[in-house]
Amino acid sequence: MRIAWAFTGAGHLLLESVEALEKIVSKHEVTIMLSRAGEEVLKMYGLYERVINVTGGYYRELAMEKDQEFSFPITGRLSMGRYDLLVVSPTTSNTISKIVHGIADTLVTNAVAQAGKGAVKTLIVPVDMESGDVETVLPSKLELENCKECQPCEAAASCPSGAIIPGTEINLLKCLGCGDCQQACPFNAVSGGKIITIHMRQLDVENTHKLIHLEEVIVLRSPEQVLNHI
Ligand SMILES: Cc1cc2nc3c(=O)[nH]c(=O)nc-3n(C[C@H](O)[C@H](O)[C@H](O)COP(=O)(O)O)c2cc1C
CATH class of the missing domain: 3.30.70.20 (Alpha-Beta Plaits)
Incomplete structure (x- = not known):
């Protein structure tokens, strides 16, 4: 399969996302997309090198938001249906909020919008699934x-x-x-790697639930579940 895997700037589910990515790269062509915050947060958690290490070659590029300027040319591949799958894992509250409101002004939100136009199936692993307290890990x-x-x-x-x-x-x-x-x-x-408890905002949880109304979008609870779709 040809897959685009996008990272946003969430520490939650980040290690699990990198581990899931590492399980698929040898058998599939994977282009990696990083939001600006995704790049920063991967570095903070010591995971950036692991992501870099699985890139190299056509359709196996590392696409950084900072290099894509304002029009995100690489996402044109998604609108032309050149990928079988787009994965966004982990997905921040910020990116979810933009996606459900049709905003496409970052590399990752633009990739989701273009995937919708190109009928590319999109798997989204949000950080805010249910209201209440959630344990997460600090850098x-x-x-x-x-x-x-x-x-x-x-x-x-x-x-x-x-x-x-x-x-x-x-x-x-x-x-x-x-x-x-x-x-x-x-x-x-x-x-x-200190574990802290954070409270999920109702607004963010409601935004996550709105994702189910988007065509071609499947919402998953964990990065490991991505593997069932590949
Ligand atoms: C160490 C660290 C961890 C973060 N973890 C999360 C997170 O788990 N979930 C989240 O929604 N935002 C988290 N953020 C905040 C996002 O990085 C920030 O909202 C950013 O603007 C998101 O941009 P993006 O959605 O384009 O990636 C974290 C920030 C830092 C510095």
Whole structure:
């Protein structure tokens, strides 16, 4: 199959999405599309390299929103029906909201719109399925209650991208998610993969439910379920 797999900027279900993607790339042609936030968040969670590693060649490109300017030429392939399937996993509340309102002003929302025009089946894995509390995972985080404000800070010294502001926070836009800082700090002042509970907004859940009205769109609960459609 020829598949386009789009990542948006959600930490929730991100690792599971990368794992599902890795299971299909050897047997299928997969073009990967990253929203700007998708690119940033993949880096924060240390998953960007894993995605890069499965790209290369025609129809196996990495299409970044920042390179697609404002008209997203690559999505023309979807309107021309050149793919068998579009997968959006994980899908942020932001992207879901835009899709259900017909907005197509980002690489991923535009890909969904063009897939609809080209009758390309689209699988969407939203982060907001049901109202209530949901557990999700954080990228690296400075735990200030453990920080002894050492001079020099060993965690900051170990960071290859200079992302740690000692005694303050981690600049996530510089963080590569490598985890070196977690190993370097002798006081466990840097956490990685911490689980927190967040509350799903009713508005976002309602938007997710509206997806079922879109032609050619199938809503899935988990990235693993994508594999049943390939
Ligand atoms: C570390 C981190 C994790 C995030 N996780 C989520 C998430 O799980 N779900 C979500 O809807 N937004 C999440 N966001 C916010 C989105 O990245 C943000 O709304 C972004 O504008 C979405 O753009 P996109 O929909 O074009 O990818 C997260 C942001 C950060 C910095």
